Amino acid sequence: MIDVENLSKSYGPVPAVRxxxxxxxxxxxxxxxxxxxxxxxxxxxxxxxxxxxxxxRVKIAGFDVFEQPMEARAEIGYLPESxxxxxxxxxxxxxxxxxxxxxxxxxxxxxxxxxxxxxxxLGDMRKRLIGHLSKGFxxxxxxxxxxxxxxxxxxxxxxTVGLDPAQIVEIRNLIRGxxxxxxxxxxxxxxxxxxxxxxxxxxxxxxRIAGEGxxxxxxxxxxxxxxxxxxxxxxxxxxxxxxxTTAGAKVSRTGGVEPLHEATVVSPxxxxxxxxxxxxxxxxxxxxxxxxxxxxxxxxVFMKLTTTEEGVAAA
Amino acid sequence: MRGVxxxxxxxxxxxxxxxxxxxxxxxxxxxxxxWFWFANLQEGRQATLAHIMGLLSFxxxxxxxxxxxxxxxxxxxxxxxxxxxxxxVREWQIVLxxxxxALTAYVAIFAITLLYPAILMRFAEPDVGPMLAQYAGMxxxxxxxxxxxxxxxxxxxxxVLAAVIGYILLFGFWILNxxxxxxxxxxxxIGKAASLLAHLEKFNRGIIDAVDVFYYVAFTAIFLLLSLRxxxxxxxxx
Numbered sequence: 001m002i003d004v005e006n007l008s009k010s011y012g013p014v015p016a017v018r019x020x021x022x023x024x025x026x027x028x029x030x031x032x033x034x035x036x037x038x039x040x041x042x043x044x045x046x047x048x049x050x051x052x053x054x055x056x057r058v059k060i061a062g063f064d065v066f067e068q069p070m071e072a073r074a075e076i077g078y079l080p081e082s083x084x085x086x087x088x089x090x091x092x093x094x095x096x097x098x099x100x101x102x103x104x105x106x107x108x109x110x111x112x113x114x115x116x117x118x119x120x121x122l123g124d125m126r127k128r129l130i131g132h133l134s135k136g137f138x139x140x141x142x143x144x145x146x147x148x149x150x151x152x153x154x155x156x157x158x159x160t161v162g163l164d165p166a167q168i169v170e171i172r173n174l175i176r177g178x179x180x181x182x183x184x185x186x187x188x189x190x191x192x193x194x195x196x197x198x199x200x201x202x203x204x205x206x207x208r209i210a211g212e213g214x215x216x217x218x219x220x221x222x223x224x225x226x227x228x229x230x231x232x233x234x235x236x237x238x239x240x241x242x243x244x245t246t247a248g249a250k251v252s253r254t255g256g257v258e259p260l261h262e263a264t265v266v267s268p269x270x271x272x273x274x275x276x277x278x279x280x281x282x283x284x285x286x287x288x289x290x291x292x293x294x295x296x297x298x299x300x301v302f303m304k305l306t307t308t309e310e311g312v313a314a315a
Numbered sequence: 316m317r318g319v320x321x322x323x324x325x326x327x328x329x330x331x332x333x334x335x336x337x338x339x340x341x342x343x344x345x346x347x348x349x350w351f352w353f354a355n356l357q358e359g360r361q362a363t364l365a366h367i368m369g370l371l372s373f374x375x376x377x378x379x380x381x382x383x384x385x386x387x388x389x390x391x392x393x394x395x396x397x398x399x400x401x402x403x404v405r406e407w408q409i410v411l412x413x414x415x416x417a418l419t420a421y422v423a424i425f426a427i428t429l430l431y432p433a434i435l436m437r438f439a440e441p442d443v444g445p446m447l448a449q450y451a452g453m454x455x456x457x458x459x460x461x462x463x464x465x466x467x468x469x470x471x472x473x474x475v476l477a478a479v480i481g482y483i484l485l486f487g488f489w490i491l492n493x494x495x496x497x498x499x500x501x502x503x504x505i506g507k508a509a510s511l512l513a514h515l516e517k518f519n520r521g522i523i524d525a526v527d528v529f530y531y532v533a534f535t536a537i538f539l540l541l542s543l544r545x546x547x548x549x550x551x552x553x
Contacts, residue, residue, distance in 0.1 A: 048401045052550060073403040084398035088329060100321040101402045145398070 001026040001153055001183040002047065007056035009042050016042045018207040019056065026152075029179040031198035032187040033302065039207040040187040041081060044157040047185070048078045061152050074103055077151035081158050083142025087131025091122055091141055094130055095148055102149035116144040120174065136167035143174065154178065156186040160193060172196050191302055203305050210305040218301050227294045228265045228273055229254075234286025237261050243280040249273055260289070318404030319412045326386075326416020331423075335385075339378045340424045347371055351431050362439035367431055368449045368519055372512075375421075375453075375460055376489055380481030382420070383464025384474040386413045387546060391472045400550060410543045414465055421457045425450065445521025452518025455531030459511055460485060462538035469545040485511075 002024035009017040017039040024030050034040050045051040047058055049065040049072060058065040063072035086094055095113045104112050117126055120140040125133060130141060139159065146154060159175060160168045175184065176197055188194060194201050195215060203211040203218075211218055234240050237253055240261060244251045249265045256262040267273045274291060281288040330336040347367050354366035390396040399409050435441045467481035468474070488511040495506025495513075507513045511534070514527040 045397075050397055050401045050550065070403045070405075073401060076401065078398075078401050080394060080397050082394050084393070084395040086329075086393070086395060088332065093328075097321065097325050098398070098402075100317070100324075101399070101404060103317065103403050 001028075001061055002185060003059040004047070005057050005059075007043065007046055007058060008054045009039075009046060009051065010054045016207055017046070017053075020204065020207075020209050021056075022202055022209065022212060024183055024185055026183050027181075028200060029176075029184040029198050030186075031194035031201040032185055032204065033191070033194050033201050034187075034189060034204035034210075036189055038189075038204045040189070040204060041157055043204070044078075044080075044155055044185075044187055047155055048076055049073055050078075074149065075152045077146035077149070077154045079142045079146045079154075079156045079159055081161065083138050084145070085130045085138055085141055087129065090127050090129055091117070091133075091144075092126045094141065095144060098145045099148045104149050112148055112150070116147050119147065119178075120144045136163055136170070139163060139167070139171060140174070143171070143178075147178065152182055154182055154184045154186075156184065158188055159186055160188070160190070168193075203302065205305065211301070227267075228277060229290070229292045229294050230263055230265055230277060230288065231256065231290035232261050232263070232281065232286055232288055233259050234261065234284065235259065239284055240280075240286055243284045244277065247276045247280050249276065264294075316408075318402075318408030319415070322399075322404070322409055322412025323415040323419070326413050327419040330416065330420040335382065336420055336423075339382055340427065342378065343371070343374050343424055344427055346374055347428060347431070351434075355431070355435065362435045362441035364432060364435070364441075364446050364449050365519055367428070368453060371428065371453060372456055372515060375457060376485050379457075379460040379464045379485065380467065380478040383417055383461055384468050384477040384481060386417065386465050387469040387542070388472055388474045388477045389468075391549065392474075396549065406546050407543055410465070410469075410539055410546055414461060414539060417461045417465070418457060421461070422454075425453060425457075442521065448518050448521045448523050451523055452515050452527075455518070455528065456511065456515060458535040459488075459531050459538075462535040462542070463488070466538045466542045466545070469542040469549075 002022075004020060004022050006019050006021055007017060008015070008019050020039075020043065032040055032043065042051065046053045047060070047065070049058075049069050052066065060072045061075040063075065065072045086097075089097065092113060095116065096109065099109045099112055117123055120143055122137070122140055122144060125137055125141075130138060133141065143156075143159070146156070156175065160171050163171060172193065175186065178184070179197075186193075186197065198215070200214055201212070201218060202209060232240055240263075241251050241253070244265060249267055251263055251265050253261060253263045265273055265277060274293070277291060278288065347370055350370045351367055354360065355362070387396070390399065400406070432441070432446050436443075463484050464477075464481045467484065468477040470480065471477050488509070491506050491510035492512040495503045495510065498506055508530075514530045517524045517527055
């Protein structure tokens with residue numbers, strides 16, 4: 001649905017995006033993740049056809065964004081970093097304007113406006129001036145604007161930036177709901193946002209793709225250490241320790257009051273230790289009360305991928 | 316065409332719901348009606364619109380840059396230009412729609428001033444032909460002024476700067492007529508040919524000359540095309 005090939009953009013001599021290539025299949029919801037200044041907004045703007053690329057091409061729903069701009073733009077719903085609203089219009093006036101702008105037919109217009117107002121819970125606000133709305137509501141109006149013409153592709157640039165925690169949760173839920181029947185790409189510099197919404201992530205750093213893939217694969221593939229926190233109940237710590245060490249793990253006790261023992265178990269080889277720990281407990285006759293995998297989070301992956309100069313090519 | 320009409324409607328609506336239009340309309344009506352009183356509604360005066368039109372053309376020059384400074388600059392400032400430029404409409408449709416929106420707001424002001432010819436016709440027997448020519452001239456002048464204002468608004472993000480640029484350009488084209496007087500032969504005719512004011516004279520005398528019509532059409536077209544270039548250039552500068 002989104003097909004990006006060797007896309008580059010320079011501002012004068014300064015390269016912002018350097019030859020990125022990726023695809024997003026129909027129905028996917030993809031996170032475009034990177035630190036500030038990585039080239040996220042520039043990429044989003046090139047996807048929508050707002051910015052002409054220095055090199056490469058973008059196809060949306062089969063239409064080249066620059067060769068067939070009218071056809072491509074009709075399939076795109078776009079929410080820029082700050083919602084493009086007119087404060088002097090009411091919500092309904094604004095949505096009516098955008099609907100006409102996007103080519104929604106006269107007969108469908110009022111039904112579409114009613115649908116998006118319902119979808120984004122803007123019912124009580126429909127007659128209010130946008131200038132009088134809170135930031136959260138304005139963001140919803142921005143989303144409503146992006147949906148009004150039933151686009152196949154939704155492009156959202158930092159959709160939750162500047163919102164309070166409750167609003168963030170709400171907008172994320174809305175996006176997840178919207179993603180059911182369309183293709184979504186959203187940019188963000190907030191890691192939990194990606195794990196909350198997306199199944200696949202593209203990590204961009206310094207204008208290049210530093211990593212790409214399903215979240216789980218990325219986390220595993222980046223060589224994050226396997227580490228477990230366990231709480232065991234047994235007669236002596238020594239027995240537990242020797243059982244785990246024999247199985248090939250490095251163990252250190254971190255606390256607990258007899259007969260409870262809290263410990264950290266690390267696998268030097270990077271293997272999954274959960275089964276090993278379980279079997280050791282069964283064989284040794286002690287009880288495993290708690291076992292929590294630690295480390296190997298998206299944060300680790302992100303730091304690893306965006307702080308090294310070369311990065312890891314696709315997972 | 317859909318794009319043009321959509322943006323035209325939106326601009327006209329924005330003016331119709333803004334204090335800016337009402338203040339400017341009130342100003343123009345107040346000044347012209349005072350002038351109408353002094354110049355026409357006294358004993359022994361002619362039943363003609365020439366005086367009113369002279370003042371109206373000056374007032375239009377005085378208010379147009381303020382009236383049009385928001386057209387593109389404000390969109391750019393608010394980030395709504397990004398919405399327009401990523402919608403399935405062409406840049407020329409945006410420019411033309413905005414031009415027509417502002418023009419509609421002016422035509423609405425002219426509609427109010429129709430009160431003056433109505434009064435003249437009630438109490439005297441003025442020539443209708445010249446009055447039509449005078450309104451045609453005012454329409455042409457408005458097109459030219461608005462296109463300059465739109466252009467000024469397209470070159471900068473700052474509305475204040477847009478107004479300043481608009482004033483410089485309009486004033487320049489306005490006084491070209493006087494500057495030309497001081498110039499020698501051929502330069503003088505070029506200066507007069509380019510002046511906004513010189514082309515209004517015949518309209519005001521009740522003559523619609525094809526040369527003058529062509530002048531206003533060409534003048535407006537040139538500034539609309541320049542505006543279009545600058546709107547397109549905003550993509551590259553973004």
